[in-house]
Amino acid sequence: MIEKRTPIPVTEAIKKVMAYAKEGEIETVQLEEAYGRYLAEPLCADHDVPPFDRSPYDGFAIRAVDSASASLTHPVEFEVIEAIGAGDVAKQVVQPFQAVRIMTGAQIPSGCDAVVMLELTNEYERNGKKYMSIKRSFKPGDNISFQGEDARKGDVLVPKGTFINPGVQALLATFGYAEVKVAKKPRIGIFATGSELLEVSEPLVPGKIRNSNSYMISAQVIRSGAIPVYFGTLADDVDECLAAIEQVLDDVDILITTGGVSVGDYDYLPTIYERLGAEVLFNKVAMRPGSVTTVAHVNGKLLFGLSGNPSACYVGYELFVRPVVRTRLFSPKPYLRKKTATLLADFPKPNPFTRFVRSYVTVQDGRLYVFPVGMDKSNIVTSLAKANALMVLPGGTRGFAKGDTVNVWLLEDEEGSAV
Ligand SMILES: Nc1nc2c(c(=O)[nH]1)N[C@H]1C(S)=C(S)[C@@H](COP(=O)(O)OP(=O)(O)OC[C@H]3O[C@@H](n4cnc5c(N)ncnc54)[C@H](O)[C@@H]3O)O[C@H]1N2
Ligand code: MOO
Ligand SMILES: [Mg+2]
Numbered sequence: 001m002i003e004k005r006t007p008i009p010v011t012e013a014i015k016k017v018m019a020y021a022k023e024g025e026i027e028t029v030q031l032e033e034a035y036g037r038y039l040a041e042p043l044c045a046d047h048d049v050p051p052f053d054r055s056p057y058d059g060f061a062i063r064a065v066d067s068a069s070a071s072l073t074h075p076v077e078f079e080v081i082e083a084i085g086a087g088d089v090a091k092q093v094v095q096p097f098q099a100v101r102i103m104t105g106a107q108i109p110s111g112c113d114a115v116v117m118l119e120l121t122n123e124y125e126r127n128g129k130k131y132m133s134i135k136r137s138f139k140p141g142d143n144i145s146f147q148g149e150d151a152r153k154g155d156v157l158v159p160k161g162t163f164i165n166p167g168v169q170a171l172l173a174t175f176g177y178a179e180v181k182v183a184k185k186p187r188i189g190i191f192a193t194g195s196e197l198l199e200v201s202e203p204l205v206p207g208k209i210r211n212s213n214s215y216m217i218s219a220q221v222i223r224s225g226a227i228p229v230y231f232g233t234l235a236d237d238v239d240e241c242l243a244a245i246e247q248v249l250d251d252v253d254i255l256i257t258t259g260g261v262s263v264g265d266y267d268y269l270p271t272i273y274e275r276l277g278a279e280v281l282f283n284k285v286a287m288r289p290g291s292v293t294t295v296a297h298v299n300g301k302l303l304f305g306l307s308g309n310p311s312a313c314y315v316g317y318e319l320f321v322r323p324v325v326r327t328r329l330f331s332p333k334p335y336l337r338k339k340t341a342t343l344l345a346d347f348p349k350p351n352p353f354t355r356f357v358r359s360y361v362t363v364q365d366g367r368l369y370v371f372p373v374g375m376d377k378s379n380i381v382t383s384l385a386k387a388n389a390l391m392v393l394p395g396g397t398r399g400f401a402k403g404d405t406v407n408v409w410l411l412e413d414e415e416g417s418a419v
Contacts, residue, residue: 002263003270005284007291009395010319010354014335016281017295017320020302024253024328025184031172034164037182038225038329043158043168046175048148053108054086056145060099060121060132061090061112064140072135075122080130084109099132108144115143161330163225163414183329186226188321189252190214191244193259194308195235195266212381213258213313217306220317223412224325226254236266242275249301253328256321259308261294269294269305278303286353286395289378290316312378315356315390318411326416333416336390336409341368343391343406348399349376355395358387361408370408388412 008016026040055061062078070076078099084090086105094100094111102108102115121132151157158168164182172180197211198204211233218228231248234241234257241260249255260267261283273280278298283305285293289312294305302324306316318336326334341361349355357372370391374383392407393400400406 005263007284007286007353008282010285010287013282013285013293013295014319014323017302018323018327018334020281020297020300021324021327021334023330024186026181027184028179029182031169031178031180034172034177034180034182035166035169037164037180037185038331039158039160039162039164039168040181040183040330042156042160043162043171043175043177045151045153045155045157048153049150049174050145050147053147054145055102055104055106055108055115055143057115057117057143058103059101059115059117059143061094061102061109061115062099062134062138063094063096063112064114064138064142066097067114067116067134067137070134070137075133075135077131077133080123080132082109101130113140113144114138117143159332161332165414183225186253186325186328187229187251188221188226188325189248189255190217190221190228190230191232191234191241191248191255191257193234193236193241193257193269195237197233199233212310213306213308216310216314216384217256217258217317220314220322221325224317224322225329226325236260236268238268238271238275241268242272245272245276245303249298254302254304254321254324256304256306256317258306258313261305261307262292273303273305276303287315287319288351288353288355290319290356291353293320295320307378309378310381311358311384314358314384318390318409319356331416333418335417335419336411337413337415338417339368339408339410340405341370341389341391341408343400343402343404344369344371346399346402347372347391347393350399351393351395351397353395355391355393356409357391357393358383359389359391359408360386361389361410368408370406 081098083101084106085103090100090109100109123132192211192214196208198208221228260269273296278296280296283294292307293316296303306313323334359370360373361370373386389408
């Protein structure tokens with residue numbers, strides 16, 4: 001008799017999986033290799049930035065008080081006692097009505113408290129000495145880039161778990177992180193099961209199709225920040241599958257299989273979980289696509305039995321595997337980023353279960369709009385290429401109409417969501 005499965009709500013299924021999600025390990029990489037990784041510790045300012053008061057202009061450093069009487073008709077003259085570029089430090093202490101010629105980035109000489117841009121000065125020489133005059137007054141602090149105005153010593157600038165983008169790279173360099181502690185990328189094993197599967201280079205023959213899932217999943221694994229370890233395809237043979245899975249289990253942090261999780265004659269994953277002694281967390285979710293998604297764990301290791309149908313497989317990864325990966329990468333926001341958007345097309349299909357529609361989100365005049373891409377069936381592969389979001393339609397709703405506000409989960413977004 002066919003096994004009767006009880007679907008659980010999506011949120012409950014995610015919760016069950018996340019109960020097994022844990023922070024991963026830390027590794028140290030050279031700064032050059034840090035881009036695209038995730039910080040394993042907060043990035044803190046261990047000194048002020050800038051570390052000293054400096055000039056934001058090419059000009060002259062003066063004592064503002066000396067400029068008090070300067071006007072168009074009565075310029076004030078300064079003797080230029082020294083010239084410094086960025087990286088130099090003035091040797092002399094400036095006395096009343098003296099100035100230091102200073103270039104952008106150079107430390108403000110002691111005694112000076114304002115900078116006059118070159119363009120506002122008149123320069124000349126007299127008796128072998130250099131002078132400049134100005135025709136307006138300056139206040140203390142004028143044109144000074146102050147110590148600590150960018151960052152204060154002790155500030156936490158970037159929290160742990162943040163994606164290292166080019167800006168974070170700049171901060172890491174600023175604070176002398178030649179080596180960076182990053183989250184170790186989890187290794188995710190992938191098997192595609194199905195006797196119908198051909199490898200990419202093989203020509204089509206009757207009854208067979210090319211395996212696209214493992215390449216799709218590998219890309220999703222990389223997008224989420226982990227390392228895919230593709231172990232190949234497996235025929236629908238329970239002993240062969242079990243042996244292959246047992247052989248690789250110790251070598252990966254997470255194992256994904258695609259296909260073979262439904263109730264068909266050749267859907268062997270349920271038997272394999274049983275033989276492995278794995279505890280099945282759920283084998284039916286009240287969602288479309290991906291209702292057959294099955295998750296089990298053995299010795300704390302998660303085994304994801306994603307559907308063989310490409311769209312169901314894709315959605316299964318984003319909903320259940322991605323947040324586990326992101327948690328291992330220390331992210332406080334492991335889920336897909338959630339937004340609302342205005343529907344640009346009618347979606348008349350009723351939704352007995354939560355529906356994840358492969359969709360495209362656009363921004364127009366600062367507002368988000370969404371439309372479904374391609375056919376909305378779990379065995380469809382073409383719609384995936386155009387999707388940058390999942391439109392989430394709650395179970396128990398009828399169709400939606402153009403102009404309705406709907407929830408969207410963004411697929412290409414680094415930010416993520418905490419819930
Ligand atoms: N009697 C029932 N039949 C089915 C049910 C059900 O509840 N009762 N559920 C359906 C749903 S929903 C889905 S989704 C699929 C899930 O099937 P499986 O996860 O068992 O996957 P397979 O049977 O192995 O394959 C399904 C489909 O996907 C194609 N496939 C498989 N692997 C790949 C791959 N690597 N690349 C591309 N395409 C792949 C495969 O050829 C099949 O066409 O079950 C329904 N049936
Ligand atoms: O699991 Mo199936 O993908 O619901 O369509
Ligand atoms: Mg099947």
